[in-house]
Amino acid sequence: MEALLQALVNGLLSGSLIAVPAVGFTAIFAILRYPSFAIAGYVSVGAFAGWWVNTRFGFGAPLALLAAFVAGGLTGLVCEQGLLRRLMPSGALTVAIASIAVNLVLENVLRFFFGNDLRGFDLPIRPDLILGGIFIGVQQLWNLLLAVVVVGAVFGFLMFTRFGRAMRAVADNPDLARLKGIDPSRIAAIAVMLGAGLAGAGGVLLGLDTSIDPMTGYRVLLSVFAAAVLGGLGSIPGAVVGALALGLAEELSLLVVPATYRTAVGFVAILLILTFRPRGLLGERAA
């Protein structure tokens, strides 16, 4: 029973970390209609940006998150506008493959300057809380709180600002949105900044949880995809629900399979959901 509760707590904590980049991924998909593999690169770039301001200037987690959001968002904007946008006429799949190449370049730029070593954030170490026999990391709780704040800010942006409403209109029906005078390229730029920025912020959260290296983003790529597909590609509330569900599924499966197969859970989740409910928990049509 305690093991089960512990798994539930751990699942929610780790799921909340994946939720941030998953929302970023699905936001880009909702507007630009291609799965961006470069999201892994944005996660790593953000992680290093946050780590840099943290260890160089001693900034705490909130400012590191902000730096990561800006660094990830700008990197995403440059890559999207400079490298990916022009390939749109060749189809979504071509852009997706180009985004793999972008990811490879970003990852290796980081590797060139920082090497392959694992790096940790410079934060005070806090002992775990023990509540009724359940261990809860204080840093993990902070990360959960930060993730909730970030995702909440995104919802606020989408619901209550002009750009947010325009973004939802484009995601819903691009032609109708254009008729209403919404400039699609401007919305695309905002979506990429937002999506890649969230990916970057997610990188810092992941780094606060453990450590970072140039492969940080690639390692969570499958989980991010799984969360987005679980929730329904293109659905932002879906990505949050999907990430939490995935976190729970990963932790619960660890009760029966070895921990090394953790990433495989995401793959199995994708296969199951595509077989039984292809549009995801909260998503649109997939066929």
Add this chain to the structure above:
Amino acid sequence: MLSYLLFSITIGGVYALLALALNLAWGSAGLVNLGLAGFFGIGAYATALATGAGLPVALGLGIAMLAGVLAGLMVTGMTLRLRDDYLAIVTLGFGEVVRLVALNERWLTNGADGLSGIAAPGKAALGTAGFNWAWCIGVSLVVLLVALLLRRLDAGPFGRALRAVREDQELAAFAGKPVLRLKLQAFALSAAIAALAGALYAHYQSYISPDHFQPLITIYIFLAVTAGGLGRPLGAVLGAYAVVAFLEGTRFLAAEVPGIEPVQVAALREALVGLSLLLVLHLRPRGVLPERIPAAPKVSA
């Protein structure tokens, strides 16, 4: 130097087989396979285990291809009905899972240490130099054979039906083409060729480990196929040899850059691969040998 050249040509041949596999699935049928390295690995492990258990090498190659077909059917059976981008995500996951299994199931694959002492036919009889020559020629012949076979297939009714599916599957279905079956056949055949490449690689190297099946290989092959010309078997083969030449060339070039660490050299080379793929997609999106699509016969009014 000669043996290095022979080695590079043999590895080029293995890559060419992978490129032919990808070209069949992606170029002809429009089915993207980001788990190519996984199918490559399955072929390698299948034959290593089969011949390790005492079966002859020829049978091992057959088992490898069969394993590839089964894995291909398994992965695509559930997702072919869905949009193409889902297949991209699923195959990427598949490739990772293959690597995870190879890393963790020590009883079967010996984990990260890999399998060594895989039967290398001809090594004892021919000596090292003779072995290198024989394998270089042998693998090149296999590449030629598969390429010719695929070219025939491509030009025939099967290839035309696949391209119809790729361009507009609803229209193809409307015209009476069995869309799902065509896709499954193309993907399974492609997986078999990739597994064959892995099997040949395993016997040639006589050592395999999960490190040999990094997702990076899949990217190399995407570069080969896009550079050579998507939808043209010959282009895929040329592209694969070009990529191996490029990889080996950058190895020497990177060694010339003064004052950088080995890890930086590796990073530069990988970044160059990514940049080249982007460059090809931007400048020659249809490759050096573009696909030939015969014009429809004119209807006189």
